[in-house]
Amino acid sequence: MLKSKVAVQVISSGILPDDAIMLGETYLKQWKIPQVQPVTLKFGALRLPVKVVPVERFDGMRIGQNLARRMGILASTTLRIQYSSESSTLSLGPLIGVLISRDYPDMKDRPFGSITLFCKELVDACAVQGAHVYFFTPSHIAGNSSTVEGWVYAEGWRKATVPAPDVVNNRLTSRKLENKSNVQHFLKEAKSRHNTTIFNEKFLDKPEVFEALQKDPALIKYLPESHVLRNYKMLTSMCSRYSTVFLKPVRGSLGKGIIRISRLDKDSYQALYATVGGTRKQHFTSLLKLFSSVSGKMKTVRYQIQQGLHLINISGxxxxFRALVQKNETGKWTLTSIVARTAGNHHFVSNLARGGTLSTAKEAVLKSNLTGQHAQGAPARLQRAALEIAKGIDTFIPAHFGELGIDLALDSNGRVWLIEVNSKPSKNDNTPLPDQKIRPSVRNMIRYARHLTHF
Structure with a gap:
């Protein structure tokens, strides 16, 4: 089998010309790399003619400091190697760029705030798998689509000019940032000029997801009735069919702005508002008065109105459940993890930011009020639903996704329901594992990048 990983040493430029690299003889023989005429060295968007100098009894590659600087490599590393005789191209990689919302250059140990540990874990995982990763923000993108200023790790976080990557993992957490003209221009140019692949390339709005999944008869069973709330007539119609409905901001996250509306009796309604401090309660003597209260918010916020579900509970x-699904080294959706989230006291949403607690799906089902045959096989049904929904997103939404956070629920009959799909699953909750272990979710992201780039 061909050796596909090579240890890359950075040496003084005086020893080696900028247009030459040294490579162990074994690699030259195995990949049939010519020694006489120059070949094209490819690293992300970088293309450079170089002469390959064979080295006997040496199992690695040496490059000069100037070339390393152009590659954005500040220290010796391990990369994967491929050679195409058709194009005389020697490719190193994959080069992965992670597009994040912001950085904090003055915080040397935590330049990415709460996701710094996740970023370092990606660096460590790349070192194991033979990839190179850097991190960049919208402010690092200039007019040139061939290079960006990014953060690399070399005995500490450092800035470097790096080529546009083979793969961009879009981790932007703000639509405003994602829609900036320089971001959209860079992503478009990187795709067309450098054949860069971008995954998780857009946010998902709640109605977009539900309308797309309704196209598959096999997925309808997971979908509570949902509509964009347009007028009082729609609110009346939904409240006549269901004793509880939810109003959810179309572009909301972390449970912000959710309103639960419950019919108490014929002419009495209660609205519960999710706030950071807990749940705010308000009574209305008619549905029209409730709608008048909400309609002011509708001028700035679009709401999805959704059938209320009788969720399983633990002590009320x-x-x-949050399932993380990711594409693997063959490009297939796999379930990486699924956790149960129990709402905190005085909250009706389960987000950790609002006092929710985590447990395994199995533990939560055992502790819950779900009993008998309804409880049997519930974790397996959740897993199956997550994978089927991910495939549905791929089929019916024209965008490229490599990982999805899928929020699911079980009702009191053990039926699985979809709550929402998040195309930018949070990495803030990631805590470091003992013994520098690397989480499966991090390993999977790199495996998928390797699949996309054929490394």
Whole structure:
């Protein structure tokens, strides 16, 4: 089998011309790399003619400091290697760029705030798998689509000019940032000029997801009735069919702005508002008065109105489930993890930011009020639903996704329901594992990048 990983040493430029690299003889023989005429060295968007100098009894590659600087490599590393005789191209990589919302250059140890540990874990995982990763923000993108200023790790976080990557993992957490003209221009140019692949390339709006999944008869069973709230007539119609409905901001996250509306009796309604401090309660003597209260918000916020579900609970606290699904080294969706989230006291949403607690899906089902045959096989049904929904997103939404956070619920009959799909699953909750272990979710992201780049 061909050796596909090579240890790359950075040496003084005086020893080696900028247009030459040294490579162990074994690699030259195995990949049939010519020694006489120059070949094209490819690293992300970088293309450079170089002469390959063979080295006997040496199992690696040496490059000069100037070339290393152009590659954005500040220290010796391990990369994967390929050679195409058709194009006389020697490719190193994959080069992965992670597009993040912001950096904090003055915080040397935590330049990415709460996701710094996740970023360092990616660096460590790349070192194991033979990839190179850097991190960049919208402010690092200039007019040139061939290079960006990014953060690399070399005995500490350092800035470097790096080529546009083979793969961009879009981790932007703000639509405003994602829609900036320089970001959209860079992503478009990187795709067309450098054949860069971008995954998780857009946010998902709640109605977009539900309308797309309704196209597959096999997925309808997971979908609570949902509509964009347009007028009082729609609110009346939904409240006549369901004793509880939810109003959710179309572009909301972390449970912000959710309103639960419950019919108490014929002419009495209660609205519960999710706030950071807990749940705010308000009574209305008619649905029209409730709508008048909400309609002011509708001028700035679009709401999805959704059928209320009788969720399973633990001691009266509602439980839902977050499944992380990712594409693997063959490009297939796999379930990486699924956790149960139990709402905190005085909250009806389960987000950790609002006092929710985590447990395994199995533990939560055992502790919940779900009993008998309804509880049997519930974790397996959740897993199956997550994978089927991910495939549905791929089929019916024209965008490229490599990982999805899928929020699911079980009702009191053990039926699985979809709550929402998040195309930018949070990395803030990631805590470091003992013994420098690397989480499966991090390893999978690099495996998928290797699949996309054929490394």
């Amino acid at each position: 606290r509602p439980v839902d």
